[in-house]
Amino acid sequence: xxxxxxxxxxxxxxxxxxxxxxxxxxxxxxxxxxxxxxxxxxxxxxxxxxxxxxxxxxxxxxxxxxxxxxxxxxxxxxxxxxxxxxxxxxxxxxxxxxxxxxxxxxxxxxxxxxxxxxxxxxxxxxxxxxxxxxxxxxxxxxxxxxxxxxxxxxxxxxxxxxxxxxxxxxxxxxxxxxxxxxxxxxxxxxxxxxxxxxxxxxxxxxxxxxxxxxxxxxxxxxxxxxxxxxxxxxxxxxxxxxxxxxxxxxxxxxxxxxxxxxxxxxxxxxxxxxxxxxxxxxxxxxxxxxxxxxxxxxxxxxxxxxxxxxxxxxxxxxxxxxxxxxxxxxxxxxxxxxxxxxxxxxxxxxxxxxxxxxxxxxxxxxxxxxxxxxxxxxxxxxxxxxxxxxxxxxxxxxxxxxxxxxxxxxxxxxxxx
Numbered sequence: 001x002x003x004x005x006x007x008x009x010x011x012x013x014x015x016x017x018x019x020x021x022x023x024x025x026x027x028x029x030x031x032x033x034x035x036x037x038x039x040x041x042x043x044x045x046x047x048x049x050x051x052x053x054x055x056x057x058x059x060x061x062x063x064x065x066x067x068x069x070x071x072x073x074x075x076x077x078x079x080x081x082x083x084x085x086x087x088x089x090x091x092x093x094x095x096x097x098x099x100x101x102x103x104x105x106x107x108x109x110x111x112x113x114x115x116x117x118x119x120x121x122x123x124x125x126x127x128x129x130x131x132x133x134x135x136x137x138x139x140x141x142x143x144x145x146x147x148x149x150x151x152x153x154x155x156x157x158x159x160x161x162x163x164x165x166x167x168x169x170x171x172x173x174x175x176x177x178x179x180x181x182x183x184x185x186x187x188x189x190x191x192x193x194x195x196x197x198x199x200x201x202x203x204x205x206x207x208x209x210x211x212x213x214x215x216x217x218x219x220x221x222x223x224x225x226x227x228x229x230x231x232x233x234x235x236x237x238x239x240x241x242x243x244x245x246x247x248x249x250x251x252x253x254x255x256x257x258x259x260x261x262x263x264x265x266x267x268x269x270x271x272x273x274x275x276x277x278x279x280x281x282x283x284x285x286x287x288x289x290x291x292x293x294x295x296x297x298x299x300x301x302x303x304x305x306x307x308x309x310x311x312x313x314x315x316x317x318x319x320x321x322x323x324x325x326x327x328x329x330x331x332x333x334x335x336x337x338x339x340x341x342x343x344x345x346x347x348x349x350x351x352x353x354x355x356x357x358x359x360x361x362x363x364x365x366x367x368x369x370x371x372x373x374x375x376x377x378x379x380x381x382x383x384x385x386x387x388x389x390x391x392x393x394x395x396x397x398x399x400x401x402x403x404x405x406x407x408x409x410x411x412x413x414x415x416x417x
Contacts, residue, residue, distance in 0.1 A: 013039045013165040014130075014328045016152055018139040018178055020047070022114070022310050023296025024171030025121045025133075026317030029067075032131035033410040034325035039163060040131075041154055043138030047115035047122075054111050054223060054230070055081075055307030058099060058398040060314045061106035066405060068412030070106075073120055077226050078112035083390075084306060084397060085211040086362070086373050094380065096359075097394035098387070109398065111223055114310070137161075139172065142181050142292070149182070149291030167333045168292045169320065171313075174280055176298035182289050189281035189353060191303055192364050194240060196233040198274045200255065202265040203227070212305075212363055215258040217370035219363060221305075222259060229262065231255065232277075232304065234367045240276045247271075279303045281360075283353065288338035295320055295341070300349050305359050308352050308397055312345075318404035319344050325407065348400040355396050 015031060017024045020042030028040045056078075064070040084097035100107050125131035136157055143151035143162060151164030170178035206224045212234070213220050223230040233254070235243050243251075248271045256263040283300045287293060296313035303309075323340050327333045358375075366373050374380060383390055395401075 013037050013132075013163060014331065015039075015167045015169060015324075016163055016165045017041070017169045017171055018152060019171035019173060019176075019296070019298070020044075020118065020122075020133065020135070021171060021173065021296060021313060022118070023298075023313035023317045023320075024169065025118055025125070026063075026314050027169060027171065027295065027320045028131060028133070028317075029121050029125045029128070030318060030321030030406060030410045031325055031328065032125060032128035033412075034321060034329070034407065035130065035409070036325055036328045037130040038132065039165070040133045041137045041139050041152070042133065042135050045136040047118040054114050054225075055310060056110045056112055056117060057307070057311040058102055058104045058106050058109060059400055059403050060311060061108075061110070062104055063314065063318060063404075063406055065105055065414070066411050067124065068414045069120060069124055071414050071416070073112075073117070076112050076116045076120070078110040079224060080108045080110055082108045084394065086375070094375070094384075095387070095390050096375065096383065097392075097397055098390035099394045099398050101388070101391040102394055102398055104399065109307070111225070113225070139177060142168065142178060147290060149289065152178075166291070166331055167324070167328060170292060170294045170298045171296045171317075172298055174282075174297040174301035176294060178292060179284060179294050179298050182292055184284045184286055184289070184294065186282045186284055189283065189357065191279050191281045191360060192237050193234050193303075193360070193367050194237050194279050195277040195304060196235060196240075196243070196251075196274050197231070197277050198233075198269065199228045199230050200262055200265050200269060201228045202262055204229075204261045204265065206259070206261065212373055213258050214366050214371070214373050216254070217366075218254040218258055219367050219373070220255065220258050229259075234363065236368055237279065244271060244274075277304065281353070281356070283349065287342040288335060290335050291333075293320065293324075293338045293341060295345075299342075299345075300353070302352070302356060303360065305363065306356060306397055308356060311397070311400070312349060312352060315348065315400055315404040316341075316345055318406060321410065322404070322407040325409070344402065348396075348402050351396050351401045355393055 014037045017040045028038045082100045083095045139152045141153045219234040221232040252266040287299045295316035
């Protein structure tokens with residue numbers, strides 16, 4: 001990397017997006033379809049990552065319909081899940097949210113590799129003249145003019161570069177550099193768990209569910225994929241070192257006890273294969289300053305439980321494009337415009353935080369003290385007695401309180417099947 005900085009001030013962009021995850025790439029694609037000239041910076045050279053949420057919710061599937069991309073997405077290897085559930089002590093899954101009750105074209109969620117989903121959107125962006133995706137390029141700092149953000153400095157394979165635009169969208173995740181530099185304060189939400197993330201190669205078939213399983217004080221979530229199972233083990237926060245000291249045999253035994261069908265496949269698992277995910281739940285009190293807007297995890301980090309972070313991020317991207325495209329085409333975006341995005345997304349964000357907080361309240365005591373994962377008795381009685389009410393949490397998690405539709409300018413006819 002050279003010390004010289006190449007200034008691209010002579011290149012006109014309407015918007016710079018830092019981060020190529022779901023929020024950033026959806027916003028970039030839709031804005032480009034709306035005639036906005038967008039440059040997207042993704043620090044990695046590809047989309048393959050350890051911690052990628054693989055759940056694609058009904059609202060995102062409907063969005064793919066609107067963008068003309070659903071048929072192409074359906075060709076990606078994926079699995080369908082029709083409910084959000086907990087493993088009951090009677091051997092039956094207790095359904096918290098029944099997605100099949102939703103009035104939507106695709107009343108289910110899918111488990112599909114997120115890198116395939118992102119590659120699909122990136123490929124669609126190649127057809128838009130205003131879509132410039134730069135892989136292996138990382139934003140390092142913001143460029144300021146008085147108290148306004150006017151661009152970014154970035155590391156590229158050829159050295160540093162400076163890019164300028166009326167708006168920088170920070171979609172660079174829960175450890176957002178742009179948000180931290182802008183000193184946007186965070187409200188921390190309670191979480192007392194972390195996650196071990198690893199895979200087990202297997203030809204065994206597991207149930208099409210993302211229900212947490214508790215056995216002997218061990219809590220796991222298993223995500224079935226072709227040829228392997230992606231495993232998440234929930235552990236008390238800050239206890240990574242202590243659990244590693246117990247050794248690999250302890251982990252292998254815990255997996256086999258919780259998922260007996262995998263007992264013959266755990267011997268290949270090694271401790272070096274186990275990655276730690278530091279679970280954070282937080283929210284920026286203010287998502288924006290003049291010239292900068294945070295969306296997705298940079299605005300509101302969720303835990304991996306329920307896979308809700310991806311859905312929220314996608315909807316943030318849609319709202320950003322719908323509410324800001326006209327202003328960006330005119331070359332002037334006010335803080336009033338940016339405030340509209342936060343206000344639009346706040347109700348759904350708060351509702352999902354509340355619902356996910358309830359899920360944490362059910363699961364965390366089991367992670368710390370053992371036992372059976374159960375909802376509060378009144379909730380369990382209500383949902384068992386009136387199953388139709390399972391549509392309420394399904395609606396919040398699967399669609400959002402204020403679900404987002406692609407703006408008309410982003411609609412396309414679907415590719416032939």
